[in-house]
Amino acid sequence: MFTGIIEAIGQVRALQARAGDLRLCIGSGNLDMHDVALGESIAVNGVCLTVVAFSADHFEADVSNETLRCTTLGELQVDAPVNLERAMRADGRFGGHIVSGHVDGVGEVRSITAESRSQIWRFRVPAALSRYIAEKGSVCIDGTSLTVNTVGGDEFEVNLVPHTVTHTRFHTLMSGARVNIEVDLIARYVERLRTRDTASLE
Numbered sequence: 025m026f027t028g029i030i031e032a033i034g035q036v037r038a039l040q041a042r043a044g045d046l047r048l049c050i051g052s053g054n055l056d057m058h059d060v061a062l063g064e065s066i067a068v069n070g071v072c073l074t075v076v077a078f079s080a081d082h083f084e085a086d087v088s089n090e091t092l093r094c095t096t097l098g099e100l101q102v103d104a105p106v107n108l109e110r111a112m113r114a115d116g117r118f119g120g121h122i123v124s125g126h127v128d129g130v131g132e133v134r135s136i137t138a139e140s141r142s143q144i145w146r147f148r149v150p151a152a153l154s155r156y157i158a159e160k161g162s163v164c165i166d167g168t169s170l171t172v173n174t175v176g177g178d179e180f181e182v183n184l185v186p187h188t189v190t191h192t193r194f195h196t197l198m199s200g201a202r203v204n205i206e207v208d209l210i211a212r213y214v215e216r217l218r219t220r221d222t223a224s225l226e
Contacts, residue, residue, distance in 0.1 A: 071127055148179045163180070
C-alpha cells in the first residue's frame with residue numbers, strides 16, 4: 025500500500041524487452057535505498073512494481089503486458105523523469121490517502137492555469153472512471169495524492185501548490201500529456217457492494 029506522497033523523482037535508465045514484455049531500470053534519485061530488499065514494492069508513476077534487482081542508486085522491475093496496456097509505462101523513454109514512492113511501513117505516517125498502486129486507467133492533461141502561486145490542472149479521464157471522481161474527494165495522478173476541486177462530465181480539476189509541482193514530475197508535463205489515474209479505493213468498493221446488494225434483491 026502507498027499514500028500518494030512522492031518521495032523522489034527518479035529517471036529511466038534503460039528499457040529492456042524481455043520475452044514480449046519489459047524490464048525497467050530506474051535511477052532512484054534521492055529515494056532512500058539503504059534498506060531496499062528484493063521483492064519489495066516501489067510505485068513508479070503510481071504503478072506498483074516489484075524490485076527484482078537493485079543497487080545504491082537504481083532498481084530494476086519487470087512490467088507485464090497487462091500493466092503496459094493499462095498504464096503509461098510503455099510510453100516511457102530513456103532519461104524520462106518518474107515519480108517514486110516506496111511502499112508504506114506499518115509504523116509510517118499516513119500523509120495522503122489509501123493508494124494501491126493498481127492504475128485504473130490513463131487520463132490526459134487538458135489545461136494548466138496559474139492561480140496566484142498555485143496551478144489549476146484540468147484532466148480528462150475515460151468515461152468509465154468519471155463516476156468514481158467526486159468533488160473534494162481524492163484521486164491519485166501519476167502516483168500523487170490530490171484533492172479534487174471540481175468535476176464536470178469526464179473532466180475534473182485539482183490545485184497544485186508550488187511544492188507539489190517542483191517535487192514531482194508535474195513540472196515536466198504540459199497540456200496533452202497522458203497520466204496514470206487511480207481512483208479512490210473506497211469508491212470502488214462502495215460501488216461493488218452496491219452492485220452486489222442490488223443483484224441480491226432482483
